[in-house]
Amino acid sequence: MERMLMSSVVMVVLLATPAPAPASPQAKTWKVTGSEVTFEQSPKDLRALRGGKEVFGLRSREKEFLSNFESDADTDTSNWEGFESYKVLSVVGPWVSYETSISGYTGGAHPYAHENYVTQDVSKDPGAFSLLDAFAEKDVLKALKADAFVRKHIRDDDAFKKARTVQAMLESLDPGEDCVGFSSGLDAVKRSVAFHHLEAHKVAVRIAFGYDNESCRGNKFVVGVLLPLPVALRPAFERAAKREEGFLMKDAKAAQAPSVDFAWEPSDAKKP
Incomplete structure (x- = not known):
């Protein structure tokens, strides 16, 4: 009887012992092979450094965001509001791809809203990256022409078939009821x-087209294409696929890809 009671006590103690707390997400640092770029990733930020200087960051964007709502003698911002979010989608070599969502009101007849994808080559000046420089344009064109969503919006079938550039192909498309911004779509590609x-x-690429006009503001349309992977790019993509240096979009959650949100409201705004 005494042995049975002792066993029961041991069992109660074991059941009452709390499970160990899950390990908190850790910061991760890696250097991009063959470059001066070092990434620092934490649950709340992604930074890229060159020579110890930040050339890309999420949290550091807050100061510029807030500066848009500074009042002066000529501007009344009492009824303005603004929201911005940035979510990292993939990191391959020095290329950071992220999703932006921007909305708010700064006077006038309507609020504003915009969602987009952006890829930035942090080893170069902002805006220097182009998919059409990294991949053969003929391959991008072929993949877009084969996409069912793109083909659904053909306006001029003959011009579509004859198009030899992405720009010419986009000009043969119609925004349709979806209100797709193909007319300004070259920058998206x-x-x-x-x-x-x-x-x-091959690599699966997601391309986000914006909206055609303000009546459908805030919309984006993501097209997926498969592109032949140039030999020179394979090592960087393979390292990202293994999450040795960066990660691909399908693994963003597992890689704990960071995101940030910024908001500005008048100080006298009602709080929930």
Whole structure:
């Protein structure tokens, strides 16, 4: 009887012992092979450094965001509001792809709203990245022409078939009821992209097209294409796929890809 009671006590103690707390997410640092770029990733930020100087960051954008709402003698911001979010989608070599969401009101008849993808080459000046420089344009054109969503919006079938450049192909499309911004879509093909996963020697690329006009503001349309992966780019993409240096979009959650949110409201705004 005494042995039975002792066993019961041991069992109660074991059941009452709390499970160990899950390990908190840790910061991660890696240097991009063959470059001067070092990334520092934490649960709340992603920074890229060159020579110890930040050339890309999420949290550091807050100061500029807030500066847009500073009052002066000529501007009444009492009824303004603004919201911005940045979510990292993929990091391949020195290329950071992220999703932006920007909305608010700064006077006038309507609020504003915009969502987009952006890829930035942090080893170069902002805006220097272009998908059409990194991948053969003929391959991008072929993949877009084969996409069902793109083909659904053909306005001029003959011009679509004859198009030899992405720009010419986009000009043959119609925004349709979806209100897709194909008319300004060349910039989207160049820079509004993220890298999703690898298939053999191809990479799945997501391209985010914006909206055609203000009546459909805030919309974005993501097209997925498979592109042949140039030999020179394979090592960087393979390291990202293994999460040795960066990560691809399909692994963003597992890689604890960071995101940030900024908000500004008048100081006398009602709080929930």
